Every structure is written in structure tokens, then in C-alpha cells.
Amino acid sequence: MTGSPAPDLRPPVSPAPPGWDPYLDRYAVRAAGLTSSEIRSLFTVVSRPEVVSLAGGLPDLTGLPLDALAAEAARLIAQDGLSALQYTSAHGLPKLRGQICDVMKLEGITAHPDDVVVSVGSQMGLDLITRLFCDPGDVVVAEGPSYVGALGCFAAYQAQVAHVAMDEHGLVPESLRTTLRRVQAAGRRVKFLYTIPNFHNPSGVTLAVERRAEIVEICRAYGVLVVEDNPYGMLGFDGQTYPALRSLDQDNVVYLGSFSKTFAPGLRVGWVLSPAAIREKLTLAMESAILCPPTLNQLIVSRYLSSHDWQGQIDVFRENYRRRRDAMLAALEEYLPPGCTWTVPDGGFFVWVTVPEGVDTKALLPRALDAQVAYASGSGFFTDGSGARQMRLSFCYPTPERIHEGVRRVAAVLRSAL
Amino acid sequence: MTGSPAPDLRPPVSPAPPGWDPYLDRYAVRAAGLTSSEIRSLFTVVSRPEVVSLAGGLPDLTGLPLDALAAEAARLIAQDGLSALQYTSAHGLPKLRGQICDVMKLEGITAHPDDVVVSVGSQMGLDLITRLFCDPGDVVVAEGPSYVGALGCFAAYQAQVAHVAMDEHGLVPESLRTTLRRVQAAGRRVKFLYTIPNFHNPSGVTLAVERRAEIVEICRAYGVLVVEDNPYGMLGFDGQTYPALRSLDQDNVVYLGSFSKTFAPGLRVGWVLSPAAIREKLTLAMESAILCPPTLNQLIVSRYLSSHDWQGQIDVFRENYRRRRDAMLAALEEYLPPGCTWTVPDGGFFVWVTVPEGVDTKALLPRALDAQVAYASGSGFFTDGSGARQMRLSFCYPTPERIHEGVRRVAAVLRSAL
Numbered sequence: 109m110t111g112s113p114a115p116d117l118r119p120p121v122s123p124a125p126p127g128w129d130p131y132l133d134r135y136a137v138r139a140a141g142l143t144s145s146e147i148r149s150l151f152t153v154v155s156r157p158e159v160v161s162l163a164g165g166l167p168d169l170t171g172l173p174l175d176a177l178a179a180e181a182a183r184l185i186a187q188d189g190l191s192a193l194q195y196t197s198a199h200g201l202p203k204l205r206g207q208i209c210d211v212m213k214l215e216g217i218t219a220h221p222d223d224v225v226v227s228v229g230s231q232m233g234l235d236l237i238t239r240l241f242c243d244p245g246d247v248v249v250a251e252g253p254s255y256v257g258a259l260g261c262f263a264a265y266q267a268q269v270a271h272v273a274m275d276e277h278g279l280v281p282e283s284l285r286t287t288l289r290r291v292q293a294a295g296r297r298v299k300f301l302y303t304i305p306n307f308h309n310p311s312g313v314t315l316a317v318e319r320r321a322e323i324v325e326i327c328r329a330y331g332v333l334v335v336e337d338n339p340y341g342m343l344g345f346d347g348q349t350y351p352a353l354r355s356l357d358q359d360n361v362v363y364l365g366s367f368s369k370t371f372a373p374g375l376r377v378g379w380v381l382s383p384a385a386i387r388e389k390l391t392l393a394m395e396s397a398i399l400c401p402p403t404l405n406q407l408i409v410s411r412y413l414s415s416h417d418w419q420g421q422i423d424v425f426r427e428n429y430r431r432r433r434d435a436m437l438a439a440l441e442e443y444l445p446p447g448c449t450w451t452v453p454d455g456g457f458f459v460w461v462t463v464p465e466g467v468d469t470k471a472l473l474p475r476a477l478d479a480q481v482a483y484a485s486g487s488g489f490f491t492d493g494s495g496a497r498q499m500r501l502s503f504c505y506p507t508p509e510r511i512h513e514g515v516r517r518v519a520a521v522l523r524s525a526l
Numbered sequence: 527m528t529g530s531p532a533p534d535l536r537p538p539v540s541p542a543p544p545g546w547d548p549y550l551d552r553y554a555v556r557a558a559g560l561t562s563s564e565i566r567s568l569f570t571v572v573s574r575p576e577v578v579s580l581a582g583g584l585p586d587l588t589g590l591p592l593d594a595l596a597a598e599a600a601r602l603i604a605q606d607g608l609s610a611l612q613y614t615s616a617h618g619l620p621k622l623r624g625q626i627c628d629v630m631k632l633e634g635i636t637a638h639p640d641d642v643v644v645s646v647g648s649q650m651g652l653d654l655i656t657r658l659f660c661d662p663g664d665v666v667v668a669e670g671p672s673y674v675g676a677l678g679c680f681a682a683y684q685a686q687v688a689h690v691a692m693d694e695h696g697l698v699p700e701s702l703r704t705t706l707r708r709v710q711a712a713g714r715r716v717k718f719l720y721t722i723p724n725f726h727n728p729s730g731v732t733l734a735v736e737r738r739a740e741i742v743e744i745c746r747a748y749g750v751l752v753v754e755d756n757p758y759g760m761l762g763f764d765g766q767t768y769p770a771l772r773s774l775d776q777d778n779v780v781y782l783g784s785f786s787k788t789f790a791p792g793l794r795v796g797w798v799l800s801p802a803a804i805r806e807k808l809t810l811a812m813e814s815a816i817l818c819p820p821t822l823n824q825l826i827v828s829r830y831l832s833s834h835d836w837q838g839q840i841d842v843f844r845e846n847y848r849r850r851r852d853a854m855l856a857a858l859e860e861y862l863p864p865g866c867t868w869t870v871p872d873g874g875f876f877v878w879v880t881v882p883e884g885v886d887t888k889a890l891l892p893r894a895l896d897a898q899v900a901y902a903s904g905s906g907f908f909t910d911g912s913g914a915r916q917m918r919l920s921f922c923y924p925t926p927e928r929i930h931e932g933v934r935r936v937a938a939v940l941r942s943a944l
Contacts, residue, residue: 129803130777134717134751136661136683142810166613174607182600189592193790195584228646228816235815239682243554257817264657264814265554299552333552359548372611374821385547392560396682397653398646399675402820403792 137244141263145256146470146488154482160514162501163482165309165457167369168432171424173416180411188407196403198395200226200379204410208379211413212365215341216355219381225390226401230339230366230378234302235261236393237335237362237380241299242267247291250302251279253460253489253498255309255337258302267299269491276451278315279303281322288330300333300362306350307340307456310489310500314454317350324357334361339369342422344455345430359383367409369457370422375405429457435508436501436515443519445526450501457504460486462497467525469499475524481517555662559681563674564888564906572900578932580919581900583727583875585787586850589842591834598829606825614821616813618644618797622828626797629831630783633759634773637799643808644819648757648784648796652720653679654811655753655780655798659717660685665709668720669697671878671907671916673727673755676720685717687909694869696733697721699740706748718751718780724768725758725874728907728918732872735768742775752779757787760840762873763848777801785827787875788840793823847875853926854919854933861937863944868919875922878904880915885943887917893942899935 154161184192199205205221212219227233234257242248244266250258252271262269270291273283284301291298303323305315315323327334336353344350354363366378380390394401412418436459440450447464463469470485486498501518503511572579602610617623623639630637645651652675660666662684668676670689680687688709691701702719709716721741723733733741745752754771762768772781784796798808812819830836854877858868865882881887888903904916919936921929 131751131801131803134659134749135807136657136659136664136717138661139658139807139811142807142814144810145813169608169611172607172611174604177607177611178600178602178604181603182596184596185599186592186596189590189595190587191792193587193590193595193792195786195791228820232816239554240557241552241554243556246554257814260814264811299554331552333549368613373613374609374611376816376818376820383549385549389553389557389560392562393557393682395563396560396675396678397815398650398794400794402646402794402823404826405820405823408822 138264138266141266143260143263145260146485150477150482153477159477159480159482160506160510160517161482162503162506162511162514162518163484164505165502166505167373168428168505169372171421171428172372173421176416177412180415181408184404184407184411192404192407194403196400196406198400199391200224200401201403201406201410204406207410207413208365212352212363212381215338215349216351217363217381218355223381223384223387225380225382225387225394226406227378227380227394228398228401229368229373229376230337230364231257231261233364233378233380234258234335234337236390236397238262238265238267239393240386240389241333245296246299247296248300248302249284249287249291249298249332251304251308251311252492253310253486253495254302255304256488258337259489259491270298271490271492271494274308274311274313276313278305278308278313278319279323281319281326284323284326288326288332292330298330298332300335301327302335302337303353304337305353306338307343307453309340309456310458310484311460312451312453312456312458314350320351320353321356324353324361328357328360335364336361337364339366340456342370343426343429345426345433346454347423347426354381362386370425371409371412371418375408377401377405377409429504432503432508432511433459435511436503439512439515443516445519445523448522457502459501459503461499461501463499463522464526465497467522468496470496472521472525476518476521479517479521481514481521483518556682556684559684561678561681563678564903568895568900571895577895577898577900578924578928578935579900580921580924580929580932580936581902582923583920584923585791586846586923587790589839589846590790591839594834595830598833599826602822602825602829610822610825612821614818614824616818617809618642618819619821619824619828622824625828625831626783630770630781630799633756633767633770635770635781635799636773641799641802641805643798643800643805643812644824645796645798645812646816646819647786647791647794648755648782649675649679651782651796651798652676652753652755654808654815656680656683656685657811658804658807659751663714664717665714666718666720667702667705667709667716667750669722669726669729670910671728671904671913672720673722674906676755677907677909688716689908689910689912692726692729692731694731696723696726696731696737697741699737699744702741702744706744706750710748716748716750718753719745720753720755721771722755723771724756725761725871727758727874728876728902729878730869730871730874730876732768738769738771739774742771742779746775746778753782754779755782757784758874760788761844761847763844763851764872765841765844772799780804788843789827789830789836793826795819795823795827847922850921850926850929851877853929854921857930857933861934863937863941866940875920877919877921879917879919881917881940882944883915885940886914888914890939890943894936894939897935897939899932899939901936
């Protein structure tokens with residue numbers, strides 16, 4: 109045999125038929141927790157231009173100053189390419205971590221840049237925090253409904269979710285207390301409360317400011333960490349921000365932040381702010397997982413924060429999303445059959461709709477797709493089988509005209525089912 | 527309480543004193559596997575300009591065409607920014623996956639682009655493969671020594687490592703057989719062989735072509751997956767490439783590839799080629815971990831592959847590393863005391879040195895740092911306490927003159943210890 113590659117004359121492998129998995133007896137137990145989300149399964153259908161997708165969560169980027177960003181990226185690579193294209197620390201670039209602290213000040217957070225760890229989107233922050241804290245069988249408490257990507261992450265680490273009730277003012281403190289008591293009485297260990305206080309995904313509601321201190325207090329009393337996920341906090345339509353839970357308790361709250369909704373998700377730059385001891389472990393976990401987050405992307409965000417009017421840009425996004433929210437609310441009012449109710453978000457991306465009894469949104473989805481509209485059915489946002497009568501409608505990405513048409517189609521499908 | 531953020535008048539938190547961790551009783555069991563690598567601990571010392579670091583593994587990027595890359599990135603953002611800055615699929619961009627298949631053809635691999643999953647560096651590919659396959663207590667078989675970042679990854683998933691002997695022709699097939707038999711006889715489950723066939727990290731040796739089919743055959747016979755990590759395979763100093771293990775068995779080999787050493791590590795673009803059933807689970811794990819790899823970075827790599835002479839660029843890197851390897855070998859010959867031996871790599875980044883009996887390279891490291899030179903002591907590359915008489919010297923990053931001076935300093939420290 110010579111040293112040159114052996115020619116392989118077989119044809120390229122094509123994907124195996126679905127359902128056939130010769131490795132089935134070799135996977136780790138946790139691999140069973142990996143399941144495809146409904147939204148991902150629908151991706152091909154939903155990408156067709158004739159379908160109005162109210163299912164996804166893509167931010168609208170049309171307001172971004174692309175020419176200025178292009179020129180900035182070029183300068184960065186031409187002048188500092190040898191460091192921009194090199195490995196860096198797992199902790200993240202110090203300058204960016206300082207700028208992130210400035211961003212968080214807008215929500216009342218005072219933090220040391222050392223306690224910020226840069227991540228590949230805030231999803232990775234959540235993944236690593238779950239990895240650090242959750243043994244199989246541990247319990248995570250989360251709003252019901254909750255972000256589907258967080259539920260998937262908890263399942264991937266074999267953690268179980270106990271849902272806490274929400275109302276129009278967000279997570280209900282008394283329900284949190286009851287849930288913690290019930291889970292602990294059952295001999296189970298609650299590792300953290302996962303919560304999205306602002307413009308919640310999927311419900312669109314915001315945790316009342318009056319409830320925040322109480323929730324932080326309950327978690328502290330029960331010895332349960334708070335993981336505060338805040339991707340949408342800067343996207344309040346009237347420009348208002350709310351005091352982060354982290355601003356009320358710096359020792360027991362881990363804060364997850366992201367530039368995906370205030371700048372650009374394709375860069376995958378998020379962060380975790382945590383107490384120092386956790387941050388140390390988190391940096392080790394980061395190094396073990398990816399060595400370091402992409403250097404170039406961190407520098408692009410850092411330069412964007414220092415040389416662009418990034419808050420003015422967020423105002424553009426806010427106004428954009430506000431118009432789309434208005435279009436959706438008007439269309440819901442105009443078209444939805446009697447008996448439907450929905451939340452009225454003051455920011456973010458989502459409206460949460462409850463349909464009349466007897467309608468199952470998941471069962472109805474194929475008919476919606478036939479009618480060329482997609483939504484996210486409610487059951488995916490719960491782990492306990494709830495949500496059959498609910499759906500999430502996203503107003504972040506389609507134009508107001510498309511949103512109007514999409515809601516009209518959803519309403520027609522609902523009427524046909526009633 | 528008003529809706530505006532509560533002012534926090536406390537001073538910013540400074541890091542807690544080392545050793546104090548109030549969360550200690552709350553971490554997952556796996557968090558105990560997270561330990562700081564020696565190289566990371568030394569980072570501050572080693573970054574001082576007067577220290578010659580032969581410890582790290584940073585590629586030398588001085589040959590990259592920065593102006594052309596800058597112009598390309600600017601075009602990309604200006605013309606396609608709305609997609610380059612947007613989320614994409616967890617699977618990776620189809621065009622890039624096709625180009626990756628073309629790259630792998632150079633090592634005899636025939637693959638379908640569907641079976642490639644793009645990752646945040648090949649480290650992330652390894653992390654997710656370990657996540658998919660390893661339950662706590664499972665065994666991974668790996669060369670002794672092996673890549674420190676892989677050992678850290680296995681520890682993070684509570685997998686144990688059984689080392690297999692290497693000689694100057696790489697992993698020894700008979701040792702692999704013995705190890706598999708021994709571990710299985712002890713009632714333990716071996717989940718995969720982790721191997722770096724080409725220009726091994728840290729040993730610098732290359733698996734003999736004659737051994738490759740035998741190793742693939744042994745793993746198949748024992749029902750053990752092969753995880754082939756190949757970051758350096760294109761960096762053979764004479765331009766030769768070797769047939770990948772994957773080219774010999776497409777059903778039982780998972781191949782990890784990377785652009786970190788052939789293009790730019792700061793982009794963090796790597797990939798996993800795996801059989802279709804594993805690739806499906808891997809894509810779900812990717813989505814759960816980070817939603818998707820950075821879009822912009824994938825497009826930069828894709829354009830680089832389609833519009834630059836990337837193979838010519840690799841020739842530049844090869845020649846660069848060959849000169850540095852030569853400088854290191856010459857200096858070792860000139861300075862090292864009698865009784866030292868070392869490997870002679872035909873490619874890659876590393877020389878593996880064995881020192882005379884009675885010298886402990888880890889214990890000696892503080893003296894080396896005093897003498898303003900750093901190396902990676904051998905014990906970090908084993909999980910079984912071996913390596914005390916060994917060290918890894920990297921020739922990838924410093925100039926030939928600095929390498930010469932660095933080896934002179936290492937030799938002086940060794941002489942003082944003998």
C-alpha cells in the first residue's frame with residue numbers, strides 16, 4: 109500500500125432511510141432527550157415563499173447599516189487580522205466584557221467585567237449552566253409555557269421541568285412557592301428557576317416590577333439559583349426597560365444576555381453574567397466545549413458598540429417591531445373567531461393566543477400549512493402536555509402586510525375547525 | 527416602586543478569593559471533571575514578551591492575505607449581510623458542506639454533504655460526539671499521550687480514558703487489541719477510540735499507512751466506534767497526505783475536521799463527518815447547544831475556499847512550519863544534554879521530548895519559567911500519571927530564532943537538573 113490516499117470508487121453515501129439507526133445501542137442515555145422541535149421539522153415547508161410563517165423567531169435585520177458594518181469588518185481584518193483570526197481566551201475579550209457591563213447598566217445591573225463570560229449566543233450560556241448544575245433527575249423550574257430551546261436543553265441533560273403558572277403580569281410568585289414546596293417535598297432537587305422576565309417567549313408578557321423582588325426572595329429562601337434569560341429586554345416598544353432580577357440579587361442570579369435581537373444573531377455573540385465562583389467553572393466548561401468563542405465576531409460586536417449609535421439602532425428595531433405588533437393585534441381583532449383570547453405584548457416578538465375549547469392547535473397545524481400559514485402550536489412550550497389550545501404567533505419577521513394576511517389565514521382555519 | 531431600573535449604588539463586584547465557592551453543594555457531579563489545564567494556568571506568564579513559549583499551539587497566521595480577506599468580508603456583509611448576519615440551520619450551510627467534502631477528497635474520503643455537520647471548531651465536534659455517546663463511567667480509548675483538550679472533554683462527561691501505546695509509527699495495533707480486551711473483560715463499555723492519526727498532538731508522530739486498515743478492522747470487530755481527529759493532516763512538510771481512517775470505513779468512523787490550522791482558528795469553523803444516523807442526532811445536539819454555528823464565519827470560509835488559492839496558502843503554511851521544525855530539531859541536536867530523545871515530526875506543530883531518568887518535567891517547569899521559557903509538561907497528556915519524563919515542544923508559533931533561543935534555555939534548565 110502506498111502513502112497516497114486509497115481511491116474510493118463507491119458512490120457518495122446518501123442519507124439512511126429514516127428510522128434506521130445501527131448505533132442505537134451505543135448512545136448515551138442522555139441522547140434520548142434529543143428530539144426535533146416542531147419548528148425545525150417544519151423548516152422546509154415554512155421556507156416556501158407562499159407560506160406566511162408566524163412560527164419562527166428570526167429578527168428583522170433590514171434596519172442594519174450594512175455598508176458601515178462592511179467597512180468596519182474590513183478595517184478590522186486588514187488592520188488587526190492577525191489577532192482577529194487567532195484563538196483567544198475562553199473567557200472572552202476583556203474590552204467586550206467591559207462594554208457588555210455598560211449595556212447591562214441600562215437594566216440596573218452593576219457588574220464587574222471579570223464576571224462576564226462571552227458565549228456562542230445565549231443558548232450556549234444556558235447549555236453550559238445546565239451542564240454545570242444539572243444531574244440526571246434534577247428539576248428545573250420554569251414558567252409554563254417556556255422557551256422551547258430551553259426545554260430542549262434541559263431534556264438534553266436529563267433534567268426535568270416543573271412548570272410555574274403565569275398570568276398577564278408574568279410568573280405568579282405564589283405558584284412558584286407552591287411548586288418549589290411540592291418538588292422538594294417529593295424529595296427532588298430543584299437546581300434553578302429558569303425565567304424570561306421581559307417580553308416572554310412565547311407568552312409575550314412581562315413580569316410586573318412589583319413581583320421581581322419577591323421572586324428573587326423566594327428563590328433565595330429555597331436555596332434555588334435564578335437563571336434570568338433576557339434576550340428581548342431592550343425591545344420594549346415605548347423604550348422602557350425594567351430592573352433585571354440580577355440587579356436585585358447579585359449572588360443568586362445568573363443572567364443570560366444576547367446581541368442576537370439587538371444587533372445580529374448570525375454572529376452568535378451572547379454572554380453569561382454570574383457570581384465569580386460559577387464564572388470560573390463556566391470558563392472551564394467553555395474551554396472544554398469550544399476552546400474559545402469566535403474572536404472575529406467578538407471584535408465586530410465590540411467595534412459596533414464603540415463606533416455606532418447602537419442605542420439609536422435599537423430604537424429603529426423597536427419601532428419596526430411595534431408596527432408589526434400593531435398589525436398583528438389589529439388583524440387578530442378583525443379576524444379571530446369569538447372565544448379566542450390573546451396577550452398584548454409591550455415588546456419583543458410574540459403574541460400568545462388561546463383558542464376555544466375543542467380545538468387542538470397541534471392537530472390543526474397540517475390544515476394551517478395547507479392554507480399556507482404556519483404558527484407554533486402551544487404544546488411544544490410545555491413539558492407536561494399542556495398547551496393544546498394555544499399557539500404562538502410571531503410578528504418579528506414578516507412585513508405588516510404579510511402578518512395581516514397570515515392572521516387572516518389562521519382565522520379561517522380556526523373557523524373551519526369550530 | 528417605579529418601572530425604571532433601581533439604581534444599584536454598591537461598587538462593582540470583584541472576583542471572590544480563590545478557593546471560596548458558595549455553590550459547591552449545588553453543582554452537577556460532572557462539574558468536578560472541569561479542571562484548569564496547565565497551559566491555561568500559565569497563560570499570563572507565557573504571554574510576557576520576554577518568555578519564549580514553546581508551550582502553546584497557536585498557528586502562525588502571518589502568511590494570510592489579510593487585505594484580500596478584508597475585501598471579501600466587506601463584500602459579503604454589504605451584499606449578503608441580511609443572510610450573513612441572520613440565524614441559519616444547525617446543520618451548517620449546504621454550500622460549505624459541499625466544499626468540505628472536496629477538502630476531504632484530498633485524504634481519500636468520499637462523502638455526501640448531508641453527512642457533514644459544521645461545528646464551532648472541531649473541539650465542539652468532539653464535545654458533541656462525547657455528549658452523544660458517553661454515559662458516566664463509559665471508557666474512551668485514546669493514544670497515550672493524547673490531546674489535552676480531548677482528555678478534558680472526556681472528563682467533563684465523566685468518561686474514563688484507557689491509553690493505548692504508541693511508537694514511532696503511531697498507535698500500536700496490538701496494544702489496541704489488548705486494551706479493548708482488558709477493558710471489556712473488566713465489564714466496562716468502550717464507546718470509541720479517539721485517535722489523531724496524522725502529526726499527532728502531542729507526540730508529532732504519524733500513524734503508518736500499513737497500520738490503518740488493521741486499526742479500523744480491530745475497532746469494527748470489537749464494536750467500538752472510531753473518532754478520527756485530523757486537524758493537522760494537510761500540514762505534511764513534503765505535501766504528502768495520508769488516507770483517512772474514514773476512507774477505509776464509512777460506517778464506523780466519525781471524522782473531525784477543522785479550518786483552524788489550514789486557514790484561521792479565530793473563525794472557529796470545524797466539522798464532523800459521520801454516518802447518517804449519528805449526523806441526525808448530532809444536528810439535534812448542535813441545535814440544543816448553540817441553535818446554529820455562526821453564519822458569517824461559515825460564509826467567510828466558503829468564499830475563501832471558492833475564491834482564494836487555499837491549497838497554495840497551505841503550501842505557504844507547510845513551508846513556514848517546516849522551517850520552524852528544522853530550527854527546533856537543529857537546536858535540540860545542538861543543546862540537549864545526553865540521554866534526551868525526541869520525535870521527528872513530518873508535519874504538524876509538535877516535537878515530543880523524553881528526558882533522562884530522575885527529571886520530572888512538571889516539577890521543573892517553574893525553573894523553566896524563571897529562565898523565561900515555557901513548555902507543556904508531559905503528564906497533562908495522560909490520565910494515568912505517565913509523562914513525568916516527557917514534554918511537548920511546539921514549533922508552530924515562535925520564529926526560528928526564538929525557537930533556537932527557547933530550546934537553548936530548556937536545555938540549560940535540564941542540565942541544571944541533572
